[in-house]
Amino acid sequence: MSKRILLLPGDGIGQEIIAEARKVLDWAQANGAELTIDEGLIGGTAYDETGTPLPEATITAAKSADAVLLGAVGGVKWESLDYAVRPERGLLGIRKALDLYCNLRPAVVYPQLADASTLKPEVVSGIDMMVVRELSSGIYFGEPKGVETLADGRKKGYNTLVYHTDEIERVARSAFEIAMKRSKKVCSVDKANVLESTELWRDVVTALRDAEYPQIELSHMYVDNAAMQLIRNPKQFDVMVTTNMFGDILSDAASMLTGSIGMLPSASLGEKYALYEPIHGSAPDIAGKGVANPLATILSASMMFRYSLDLGAIADKIDAAVNSVLDQDLRTADIMQAGKTEVGTAAMGDAVIKAL
Amino acid sequence: MSKRILLLPGDGIGQEIIAEARKVLDWAQANGAELTIDEGLIGGTAYDETGTPLPEATITAAKSADAVLLGAVGGVKWESLDYAVRPERGLLGIRKALDLYCNLRPAVVYPQLADASTLKPEVVSGIDMMVVRELSSGIYFGEPKGVETLADGRKKGYNTLVYHTDEIERVARSAFEIAMKRSKKVCSVDKANVLESTELWRDVVTALRDAEYPQIELSHMYVDNAAMQLIRNPKQFDVMVTTNMFGDILSDAASMLTGSIGMLPSASLGEKYALYEPIHGSAPDIAGKGVANPLATILSASMMFRYSLDLGAIADKIDAAVNSVLDQDLRTADIMQAGKTEVGTAAMGDAVIKAL
Numbered sequence: 001m002s003k004r005i006l007l008l009p010g011d012g013i014g015q016e017i018i019a020e021a022r023k024v025l026d027w028a029q030a031n032g033a034e035l036t037i038d039e040g041l042i043g044g045t046a047y048d049e050t051g052t053p054l055p056e057a058t059i060t061a062a063k064s065a066d067a068v069l070l071g072a073v074g075g076v077k078w079e080s081l082d083y084a085v086r087p088e089r090g091l092l093g094i095r096k097a098l099d100l101y102c103n104l105r106p107a108v109v110y111p112q113l114a115d116a117s118t119l120k121p122e123v124v125s126g127i128d129m130m131v132v133r134e135l136s137s138g139i140y141f142g143e144p145k146g147v148e149t150l151a152d153g154r155k156k157g158y159n160t161l162v163y164h165t166d167e168i169e170r171v172a173r174s175a176f177e178i179a180m181k182r183s184k185k186v187c188s189v190d191k192a193n194v195l196e197s198t199e200l201w202r203d204v205v206t207a208l209r210d211a212e213y214p215q216i217e218l219s220h221m222y223v224d225n226a227a228m229q230l231i232r233n234p235k236q237f238d239v240m241v242t243t244n245m246f247g248d249i250l251s252d253a254a255s256m257l258t259g260s261i262g263m264l265p266s267a268s269l270g271e272k273y274a275l276y277e278p279i280h281g282s283a284p285d286i287a288g289k290g291v292a293n294p295l296a297t298i299l300s301a302s303m304m305f306r307y308s309l310d311l312g313a314i315a316d317k318i319d320a321a322v323n324s325v326l327d328q329d330l331r332t333a334d335i336m337q338a339g340k341t342e343v344g345t346a347a348m349g350d351a352v353i354k355a356l
Numbered sequence: 357m358s359k360r361i362l363l364l365p366g367d368g369i370g371q372e373i374i375a376e377a378r379k380v381l382d383w384a385q386a387n388g389a390e391l392t393i394d395e396g397l398i399g400g401t402a403y404d405e406t407g408t409p410l411p412e413a414t415i416t417a418a419k420s421a422d423a424v425l426l427g428a429v430g431g432v433k434w435e436s437l438d439y440a441v442r443p444e445r446g447l448l449g450i451r452k453a454l455d456l457y458c459n460l461r462p463a464v465v466y467p468q469l470a471d472a473s474t475l476k477p478e479v480v481s482g483i484d485m486m487v488v489r490e491l492s493s494g495i496y497f498g499e500p501k502g503v504e505t506l507a508d509g510r511k512k513g514y515n516t517l518v519y520h521t522d523e524i525e526r527v528a529r530s531a532f533e534i535a536m537k538r539s540k541k542v543c544s545v546d547k548a549n550v551l552e553s554t555e556l557w558r559d560v561v562t563a564l565r566d567a568e569y570p571q572i573e574l575s576h577m578y579v580d581n582a583a584m585q586l587i588r589n590p591k592q593f594d595v596m597v598t599t600n601m602f603g604d605i606l607s608d609a610a611s612m613l614t615g616s617i618g619m620l621p622s623a624s625l626g627e628k629y630a631l632y633e634p635i636h637g638s639a640p641d642i643a644g645k646g647v648a649n650p651l652a653t654i655l656s657a658s659m660m661f662r663y664s665l666d667l668g669a670i671a672d673k674i675d676a677a678v679n680s681v682l683d684q685d686l687r688t689a690d691i692m693q694a695g696k697t698e699v700g701t702a703a704m705g706d707a708v709i710k711a712l
């Protein structure tokens with residue numbers, strides 16, 4: 001049966017990088033994958049056309065798709081808009097609408113690019129970690145929140161960090177399941193010495209391990225220490241599981257360690273839906289110039305074939321093709337190194353197709 | 357008039373490192389500084405003796421002192437205690453009791469130790485930044501907070517991130533004042549694209565700059581990007597100002613970049629009181645072994661002479677003495693390098709006194 005894929009290019013370089021991923025989808029179709037590919041609006045582009053960063057039509061299309069592949073959202077152009085209609089609200093909105101609670105952010109060092117890191121090669125070579133970030137609860141969505149003016153004239157801004165047992169349990173379960181297929185090691189990151197909400201986080205994660213995953217070696221780390229340990233000795237980590245806010249910060253730090261954030265895909269999974277997108281943003285400064293790196297988006301498509309479409313063989317081929325273009329010394333500007341050949345977005349996409 | 361100093365050694369290596377700082381205070385007294393030095397209890401040690409990590413007597417003594425010099429709190433020994441009486445609550449409690457809203461955390465690379473960083477020397481050499489962390493409000497103290505059991509049996513853990521106009525304004529003012537004595541560049545870190553409370557943060561910081569510090573070059577950065585930029589190009593930062601929680605994470609990351617967290621002091625300032633402490637923790641694993649690095653505590657004492665006791669000349673001498681022992685190739689275990697001479701805690705303290 002044909003699988004339905006919804007493409008959401010979004011803003012900035014989103015259009016360009018999704019165009020390259022589309023070439024890979026077309027290749028997969030020509031090679032036996034039955035796909036129905038639609039396109040939808042999200043972010044600033046959606047706002048410009050419809051007045052909202054997340055049109056109802058996009059939610060409906062996403063819910064009837066087997067997977068969503070997203071480019072990126074946001075840009076200076078929309079920064080003076082009201083918060084409620086900013087491009088980012090489109091992204092937060094679709095995560096919530098599809099209940100995508102489990103965000104997988106691999107941080108992997110490509111041997112071909114190891115010297116692109118600002119860290120010493122011996123510290124980063126071989127980094128292969130997976131940050132599992134809770135994505136649909138926590139302080140990103142907790143109520144009450146807002147800004148109000150008090151009787152004395154001062155303003156008060158507030159957000160609520162909330163976690164319920166079941167919200168913690170399901171993302172911890174995802175992390176444990178992933179760890180079972182890797183080294184069976186999970187580090188859960190919280191700030192349980194200060195925040196009661198993450199005291200509950202720690203208790204629930206521990207109880208689930210004890211009850212259902214006794215094989216897992218579980219450790220706990222405070223978020224400030226985790227930020228330090230990522231810099232001091234990143235290779236100590238395999239699977240890391242943490243809250244929405246801490247995951248936002250730590251996964252970005254982890255990806256930057258690799259020196260090639262333009263290479264890193266992500267998956268956002270729920271019980272029913274799934275969305276894939278590169279870790280990097282919409283890079284408005286280089287949008288439309290044809291120089292963006294499409295590989296993170298192509299690797300996000302690979303994750304989609306693996307996790308949502310049950311086409312692991314195709315995913316393996318895409319991963320191999322990406323390695324092959326790196327071996328051919330092809331580089332986009334963001335990962336350019338002395339002695340290599342600089343290519344643009346489309347040329348990089350074409351090289352992947354050729355290597356497939 | 358004699359200045360009153362309260363020493364709070366606390367737990368773990370706290371006793372050892374404060375003992376070395378005390379040698380420096382004694383030297384200052386012998387060289388004309390009029391000091392009255394008291395000692396008090398805090399943390400696990402205080403709990404063991406009095407049943408609370410922050411005895412009333414400590415608060416009273418701190419309030420009648422011109423400055424507090426603290427070692428460190430915490431340790432495995434107290435980890436199974438109720439949260440309310442854990443050593444960390446002593447630290448949070450004294451920050452709140454003294455209304456220490458402005459936490460200064462310098463991250464400086466010592467040329468003698470630049471190669472101790474896991475980052476490449478060209479990326480870190482010359483790092484000289486100051487993280488200004490809001491320390492007495494935000495999610496660390498916001499109400500309501502707690503863990504409760506819902507009617508359906510699930511537990512709910514929650515904390516509240518709250519900032520009021522005046523709480524933001526006073527710490528932003530501190531950051532601007534510090535920046536006026538440095539390069540007049542401030543980067544304010546928030547998550548204004550998601551959290552309303554930090555939308556207020558951004559607005560208040562900007563309004564204060566516009567109204568009173570037009571000379572300051574103010575930039576804003578989202579916390580996830582800041583975590584990345586610290587790794588990608590830390591030297592772009594001079595003064596960074598941010599919330600309690602983000603400051604906890606980013607200042608630890610910044611200090612780890614330098615490769616010598618055992619060298620970094622901090623100051624926590626309020627309108628009326630001030631507390632100084634090393635950035636590192638109580639290191640229970642090496643407590644009592646006489647190998648801890650006392651230099652961060654000695655440098656904290658230097659900050660105390662400069663900011664609270666108006667004895668900048670003494671501070672200058674202490675800073676020079678610390679540089680001198682490094683130039684003499686003396687190293688404690690945490691900063692040991694090939695070809696240098698490893699010394700213990702007391703020998704390092706004595707070397708500083710000799711260099712004074």
Ligand SMILES: CC(C)[C@H](C(=O)O)[C@@H](O)C(=O)O
Nearest residue numbers: 074088091092248549550580
């Ligand atoms: C754009 C922003 C709302 C988003 C987030 O904070 O989740 C982004 O930083 C991410 O990590 O996907």
Ligand SMILES: CC(C)[C@H](C(=O)O)[C@@H](O)C(=O)O
Nearest residue numbers: 193194224430444447448604
């Ligand atoms: C011990 C802990 C409560 C404390 C904090 O989170 O503030 C520490 O990490 C610090 O940064 O001083």
